[in-house]
Amino acid sequence: MNTTPILFLKNKRFWLSGPATLAVSLLFMLAMAAWFPPGIGNVNNIMMPLYMFPLIWAILFFYTYLTADLQKAQWILGALFIANTAILAFQFLG
Amino acid sequence: MTDNSPSLRSKAKALLSLHSWSGIILGMLLYAVIFTGTVAVVADEIGEWSNSNYHKDLLVASDVYATVSRLADQTPVEYLDEISVYENDRQQLVYFFHTHKQNPSGDMDEYGVQYLVNSQGQTISKETGFGSEIFAQDDTYALSRFLVSIHTELHIPSPWGLILTGILGLAMLIASVSGFMIHRHLFTDMFSIRKQRDGQPLKRDSHTVAGTWSIPFAILLAFTGSFFSFSTAFGLPAMGVVAFGGDQEALMYALVGEQQHKSEAPMTSANFTSMVRDAAARQSSVPSYLSISHMGTESASLLAFFMPNEGKVGYEQLVYDGTNGDFIEHKPLVGTVPSVSSEILSLIYPIHFGTFAGLMSKIVWISLGVAACYVTITGLQLYAHRNENKNQKTANAWRWFSRMCVWGFYGLPLCSLASAFGFFVSGNMGASQSLWTQYSFVIAAALISLVSLAMKNLKQLKILLLTGNGIFCLILPVLRFSSSHVGWLEALNYNMMDMLFIDFALLTCALWCFIALHKKCQQESQDSNVWTPTLSDVEVRK
Amino acid sequence: MNHLIMTLPFIAFSLLVIFLLALSDPRRKQLSNKTNNKTSHSLTLSPMHRKLLAWSLALPFIPLVIMSNYAGILMYAGAVTTIGWAISELPSSVV
Numbered sequence: 102m103n104t105t106p107i108l109f110l111k112n113k114r115f116w117l118s119g120p121a122t123l124a125v126s127l128l129f130m131l132a133m134a135a136w137f138p139p140g141i142g143n144v145n146n147i148m149m150p151l152y153m154f155p156l157i158w159a160i161l162f163f164y165t166y167l168t169a170d171l172q173k174a175q176w177i178l179g180a181l182f183i184a185n186t187a188i189l190a191f192q193f194l195g
Numbered sequence: 196m197t198d199n200s201p202s203l204r205s206k207a208k209a210l211l212s213l214h215s216w217s218g219i220i221l222g223m224l225l226y227a228v229i230f231t232g233t234v235a236v237v238a239d240e241i242g243e244w245s246n247s248n249y250h251k252d253l254l255v256a257s258d259v260y261a262t263v264s265r266l267a268d269q270t271p272v273e274y275l276d277e278i279s280v281y282e283n284d285r286q287q288l289v290y291f292f293h294t295h296k297q298n299p300s301g302d303m304d305e306y307g308v309q310y311l312v313n314s315q316g317q318t319i320s321k322e323t324g325f326g327s328e329i330f331a332q333d334d335t336y337a338l339s340r341f342l343v344s345i346h347t348e349l350h351i352p353s354p355w356g357l358i359l360t361g362i363l364g365l366a367m368l369i370a371s372v373s374g375f376m377i378h379r380h381l382f383t384d385m386f387s388i389r390k391q392r393d394g395q396p397l398k399r400d401s402h403t404v405a406g407t408w409s410i411p412f413a414i415l416l417a418f419t420g421s422f423f424s425f426s427t428a429f430g431l432p433a434m435g436v437v438a439f440g441g442d443q444e445a446l447m448y449a450l451v452g453e454q455q456h457k458s459e460a461p462m463t464s465a466n467f468t469s470m471v472r473d474a475a476a477r478q479s480s481v482p483s484y485l486s487i488s489h490m491g492t493e494s495a496s497l498l499a500f501f502m503p504n505e506g507k508v509g510y511e512q513l514v515y516d517g518t519n520g521d522f523i524e525h526k527p528l529v530g531t532v533p534s535v536s537s538e539i540l541s542l543i544y545p546i547h548f549g550t551f552a553g554l555m556s557k558i559v560w561i562s563l564g565v566a567a568c569y570v571t572i573t574g575l576q577l578y579a580h581r582n583e584n585k586n587q588k589t590a591n592a593w594r595w596f597s598r599m600c601v602w603g604f605y606g607l608p609l610c611s612l613a614s615a616f617g618f619f620v621s622g623n624m625g626a627s628q629s630l631w632t633q634y635s636f637v638i639a640a641a642l643i644s645l646v647s648l649a650m651k652n653l654k655q656l657k658i659l660l661l662t663g664n665g666i667f668c669l670i671l672p673v674l675r676f677s678s679s680h681v682g683w684l685e686a687l688n689y690n691m692m693d694m695l696f697i698d699f700a701l702l703t704c705a706l707w708c709f710i711a712l713h714k715k716c717q718q719e720s721q722d723s724n725v726w727t728p729t730l731s732d733v734e735v736r737k
Numbered sequence: 738m739n740h741l742i743m744t745l746p747f748i749a750f751s752l753l754v755i756f757l758l759a760l761s762d763p764r765r766k767q768l769s770n771k772t773n774n775k776t777s778h779s780l781t782l783s784p785m786h787r788k789l790l791a792w793s794l795a796l797p798f799i800p801l802v803i804m805s806n807y808a809g810i811l812m813y814a815g816a817v818t819t820i821g822w823a824i825s826e827l828p829s830s831v832v
């Protein structure tokens with residue numbers, strides 16, 4: 102808050118809570134359409150990810166913003182990223 | 196967001212910094228969305244009011260079947276795919292015979308012929324085009340459509356406007372959750388507002404008290420709002436890519452809950468009028484719109500859409516077999532059978548719109564909106580005021596920020612009122628109301644911006660804008676009367692509650708403006724003038 | 738509409754409870770005494786009673802849930818929010 106405006110670009114937390122969280126929650130939403138059970142109505146896998154997106158984003162954002170252990174947060178985001186990319190790759194290629 | 200060293204970084208401090216920066220950067224836009232959202236709660240009422248109209252329940256009163264059959268004979272056969280019917284705000288029935296195809300901007304849209312039929316059953320007009328285009332040029336809804344569109348996409352081209360409002364929803368989510376986490380004495384301070392020396396309530400206390408009370412609804416509204424924005428902007432198409440391999444039509448059919456390929460074998464349709472009357476009797480109310488699919492084939496069906504009634508919160512969709520007129524089912528909002536996601540969706544709508552119990556729920560939702568506006572306003576003023584006094588170096592920049600707050604907080608309502616003014620004046624002069632509603636808003640915005648830059652004394656600027664708001668609130672009911680000659684006695688006679696409600700709401704706002712004005716003038720005469728920067732000062736310094 | 742008229746007594750009840758809570762709020766009283774010595778409201782309630790009073794705001798949810806009047810539940814929650822805000826904003830000379 103009290104530093105010059107450009108300095109935040111060098112801040113790891115900024116990158117984690119900002120772009121990384123956004124990318125991971127978007128991927129999570131997309132991948133969820135592949136694994137979420139459609140149910141008898143056949144629409145749960147379409148609608149549920151859309152409901153969950155703001156929720157997932159908020160949880161990840163507050164977690165990465167407030168955690169003291171940035172290293173762990175980085176690993177968690179990384180793991181989520183890889184897992185969801187794998188699901189999507191399987192969906193499109195497999 | 197920038198303080199990284201763990202020794203300095205206490206969670207409370209980080210949260211406060213998050214709360215204030217999300218507010219400072221997006222607060223003004225958030226105010227625009229919340230304010231117009233509050234107005235959008237009564238969008239239907241504004242539609243009725245701006246046309247001095249009341250619903251004649253033509254869907255039930257007129258012979259829909261006879262009209263549909265007559266119009267179908269004049270319409271190219273490919274547009275008989277689907278026919279939507281509703282009563283507009285000028286006591287006419289709108290019959291839109293259409294099929295589905297991509298519009299020039301690449302979105303799935305309706306394309307076909309729209310007929311306007313008056314209460315005597317005569318066709319007044321016929322138009323061919325995309326559904327979205329015909330609706331965008333319809334003068335009936337010019338005012339309500341314009342105001343709602345500020346709320347949903349700030350009049351920024353799709354999908355960017357929707358993405359921006361989605362981000363604003365997330366910012367509101369951040370601000371409310373972090374506000375909740377910062378405040379340690381949530382329940383002890385729930386009622387305490389300290390006074391300043393001049394008797395005005397302390398801004399910080401007003402902000403926290405209003406914020407504390409509205410936290411649950413602020414979170415719900417922000418969450419549902421960002422869901423609406425993101426799912427329309429990119430969520431649904433993206434789901435189509437993942438779940439249906441990019442087949443957007445298949446996605447649409449799955450959501451609507453219909454088979455994609457239906458038998459088109461010719462078969463005479465049963466009487467739709469009696470189906471509509473049966474649906475109205477079952478729901479003991481009048482449907483908001485009808486949708487007739489595959490008319491004249493063996494897969495013909497009719498769907499009647501109802502607003503929630505009798506203690507329910509969800510919309511009701513009744514489906515009839517179009518070939519024999521039998522009632523088939525209460526259809527869920529999405530999909531073919533009831534599911535968790537359709538249940539959630541039928542909760543999201545009433546929670547966000549407040550349209551589940553007529554005017555009563557709308558009044559409550561307007562008050563929630565006013566409370567949220569108040570939290571945003573006091574929050575921004577608080578930061579402007581605090582930093583003006585605290586930080587000598589940046590005091591000047593913060594004075595500009597206060598000026599921007601006055602410009603936005605008083606200017607936006609004034610511009611919205613001016614757009615209504617433009618709607619009525621252009622209507623009286625026979626000009627295009629759709630265009631002049633927008634132009635009046637822009638002209639008012641330009642004038643207010645100029646005045647805000649030029650006027651030296653910030654308090655006088657406030658007084659001027661407040662007076663403007665009050666005067667417009669007084670003028671509009673008169674202007675409405677002069678354009679339609681429908682007075683209050685006649686309105687009472689025809690039970691035109693929606694129109695009366697908006698008239699009285701405007702008069703209440705006018706009264707409130709003048710009371711605030713009176714208080715401000717009293718205060719003004721006590722205070723000495725405080726210097727704030729204006730454009731002319733900057734020029735002099737140069 | 739009948740279902741909604743049923744929530745009106747509950748809303749009136751919440752108005753009364755919130756009014757009492759504001760009137761007996763120790764912190765509000767302390768602050769108003771600081772600036773304004775003329776206030777002479779004598780309503781004092783023990784913290785226990787205040788807690789009970791506050792919890793009683795949740796009571797209307799029970800009949801509303803039993804009647805499965807979901808529109809009423811939403812209405813009541815919205816009304817409590819705005820009534821709470823409006824009453825806290827009232828000047829201390831009134832409450």
